[in-house]
Amino acid sequence: MNKLAFFFLFVVTVAFGQNDTAKQNINEVVDAWHKAAADADFDTYFNLMTTDGVFIGTDATENWQNAAFKTFSKPFFDRGKAWSFSALERNVYVNEAENFAWFDELLDTQMKICRGSGVLKKTNGEWKIAHYVLSIAVPNDKVAALVALKKESDSILTVQLKQ
Structure with a gap:
């Protein structure tokens, strides 16, 4: 393979390769996670x-650690309607190592537009959500x-947290 062809192959691989x-x-995992909640599929959601x-x-x-979040969420999933x-x-x-990712998203929810952000880790070849933050998006002119x-x-709550 000549140097020009090798360079082109390298550039194409980097630009359009594994990162995409x-x-x-990751998009498929996060979409499936949201769908599992909408479908009240507890096992898929937490897996x-x-x-x-x-x-x-x-x-x-x-601030839910996994076990506590499962306990809190289970009744919602059992009723057949989570979120x-x-x-x-x-x-x-x-x-660069493609074993760690982060994302932000705007969501259509029952609370209207919310923002989610999260972190995923690749574990045993599978992307898993390690941390997720949900926020209600508030227009600046509504903050006051x-x-x-x-x-x-x-x-x-501030007094309680300072104690």
Whole structure:
């Protein structure tokens, strides 16, 4: 193979190679995870997370380690309706070794537009969600009204957390 052909093959592989495949696989995992919640498929949902996975919810008290999140979530899944999030847009980033990734997404949810962000690890050849943060997206011109709404409950929680 001549040097020019080798260089072209190298550039094409780097530009359009495994990183795109990894991103596609990650999108499939996150989409399947959201679908499992919408379908109330408890086992699939939690099998797409690492055993030490973390879910940070929209409430300031929601910092769920995997076992506690399973316990909290189980009644919702058992009723046949957990939650339904569908991605409006998603950005995926993969490290050079392609064993670690992070993403952010805007979601259509029952709470209207939310933002999710997360971290995935490749474990035994499979991408798993290790950490996920869900936030309610608040338009900047609505923040003052939201702060007023939260003032009392946040003040109480702040005192508790400082103790």
